[in-house]
Amino acid sequence: MMATEYFWSPVLLSLQVASLSLVIVVIVGVMIGRTMAHRSFRGKAVVDTFFLLPLVLPPSVIGFLLIVIFGKNSLVGQWIEWLFQQPIIFTWWAAVIAATVVSFPLMYQSAKTGFESLDRDIENASRVDGANEWKVFFYVALPLSSKAILSGAILSFARALGEFGATLMFAGNIPGKTQTIPTAIYFAMDTGQMHLAWLWVGAIMLISFVMLISVNLMRKGE
Incomplete structure (x- = not known):
């Protein structure tokens, strides 16, 4: 019984962390992707590059930056500790933040690409018919970009599920609290404990395979 619980604990925690991370990156990624797709301003290329930076930064760098930003010596870290009576480092929320940061670029890029591919005449026609910007977004832009957004969401979930380096540095490897599948495999x-390692490897490979094949099937259906 204990062995079964020991196996499932990182799996369930990884799914919970990736799921909450997904909610955050979908909401933020879609809103920012929409804004960046249809607005031009000085320094846009710099801002766009900043949003994509976690894709190329080493996980250790992301973990280091998160510790600096949310650590006890930072204003953000002190405010969080005052608000919740505990630091955020080495907590479940730290794992969520790490997963969100590394998976955000995939959601953002997919959403932005989807919105950029829309025919602006369709949106303009709905405005002429009296639709405000929120109605244009929810009833025109969002449905027409749904495949790109869903594809980005699936890839973001898979990326969050497999996050290791930043999570290990920022959230640690506390069994039952912050231990996700990747950190569990490493330790x-x-x-x-090669038998357990293989079981976790098989679990994450199966989940990732299902995610990726879903994206491929979606793209073939376009």
Whole structure:
């Protein structure tokens, strides 16, 4: 019984972390992607590059920056500790933040590409018919970009599920609290528990395979 719970704990925690991260990146990624797709301003290329930066930064750098931003010595970290009576580092929320940061670029890029591919005449026609910007967004832009957004959401979920480096630095590896599948695999190998490591590897490979094949099937259906 204990062995079963020990196996499922990182799996369930990873799914919970990736799911909450997905909600955040979908909302933020769609809103920012929409804004960046249809607005031009000085420095847009710099802002766009900043949003995509987590794709190329080493996970250790992301983990380091998160510790600096949310650590006890920062204003943000002190405010969070005052508000919740505990620091955010080495908590479940730290794992969510790490997963959100590394998966956001995939959602943002997919959403922006989807909105950029829309025929502006369709949106303008709805405005002529009396629709305000929110109605244009919810009833025209969002449905027409749904495949790109869903594709980005699936890839973001898979990326959040597999996050390791930043999570290990920022959230740690506390069994039952912050231990996700990738960190569990690493420490299982380190302690010679190869059977458990293989089980977790199989679990995350299966979930990731289902995610990726879903994206491929969606793209073939376009």
